[in-house]
Amino acid sequence: GGATRDRLRIAxxxxxxxxxxxxxxxASCGLSWRESRDKLFCYGETLPVDLLLVRDDDIPGLLADGVCDYGIVGRNVLDEVGADRALRGQPQVSxxxxxxxxxxxxxxxxIPESTEWTGPAQLQGSRIATSYPSLLQQWLDAQGVQATIVNLSGSVEIAPRLGQADxxxxxxxSGATLTANQLKPAVTLMTSEAVLAGPVTPFADVRGELASLLLRRLDGVLRLRD
Ligand code: ATP
Ligand code: ZN
Structure with a gap:
């Protein structure tokens, strides 16, 4: 959504x-920028495509508010916000x-290294620490398992040792952080990688043409990398 603009802004x-x-x-798409003093904004020189440098967690909100047109963010971060909207019955915007x-x-x-994994039912009635409460809730719902989600913004891996969670x-x-905390992987909820996140509805102004130019170049670069 948002106002009409004639430059594309990527977070x-x-x-x-x-x-x-x-x-x-x-840059391999042929973009180059002039950086602002505070290095939070990069003004596109070769094309009217600007960058906003932010915390990754802020990217879905910047897209939803129309402050930015695209964002490069982990699928995990994008889908957590999507799962949160879905759980609230709100429509998706990105x-x-x-x-x-x-x-x-x-x-x-x-789970703790010393524990044997017998399947999702083992999680019933337990406390699970995470920074991804909505993705976890959706998955638990799909498994028919009830558990208490302990929402932590960081240092999730030490929660079991602190007695905060099971x-x-x-x-x-790599799994090195788990091993260092006497934990081992039990089950995968999702695989993730960086994605280009964008709007669900097309641009109604000149950004539409800029966006298709950018995507064409991006597809060329991604094909060469394969
Ligand atoms: P910010 O300061 O922007 O909030 P952050 O600490 O949340 O940074 P990073 O640790 O840089 O973020 O991770 C960014 C993204 O990198 C993650 O959301 C995820 O998609 C991806 N990633 C790849 N491997 C890992 C990993 N081992 N641990 C965490 N994130 C990973
Ligand atoms: Zn973050």
Missing amino acids: IQKSGRLSEPARALL KAVRSLGFGGCRLDIA FICDLVS
Whole structure:
């Protein structure tokens, strides 16, 4: 939604796992920028495509509010917001329009190393710590399992040792963090990678043509990378 604009604005992570690969990918699409003093905004020079550098968690909201037109974000973050909207009966405003091939990880339920995994029914009545409460709730509902979700914004992996939770549901790539906390992966809720997130409805102004130009270039770059 939002006002008419004649430039495209893409939100990317300011610093973190996705920031460098996101900028590199957009640069290979022929984009270049002039950075603002505070380095939060990059003004597009070769094309009217600007960047906003933000925390990844803010990207779905910036898209929903129409502040940004596209965002590069983990599918896990986008789908958590989507699951939250679905649980509230609200319509979706953003969707993944391309998978970008970096930032790969899984959202797993992990259990203490000493515990044997017998299946989802084992979670019945337990406390599960996560930063992805809506994705976890949806999955538990689908399994017909009732559990208490302990919503933590960080350091989820130490919750079992602190006695805050019995299990965790967290992002895993190598599994080293789990091992360091005497946990092991039990079941995967979703696999994730960085995606280009965009609006569910097309642009009604010149951004529509800019968007199709960008997507055409992006598809060319992604094809070469395969
Ligand atoms: P921000 O400061 O922007 O909030 P953050 O700490 O939430 O940063 P990062 O740790 O940089 O974010 O992770 C960004 C994304 O990278 C995740 O949402 C996920 O999609 C992906 N990712 C890939 N591997 C991992 C991993 N092992 N742990 C966490 N995220 C991972
Ligand atoms: Zn974050």
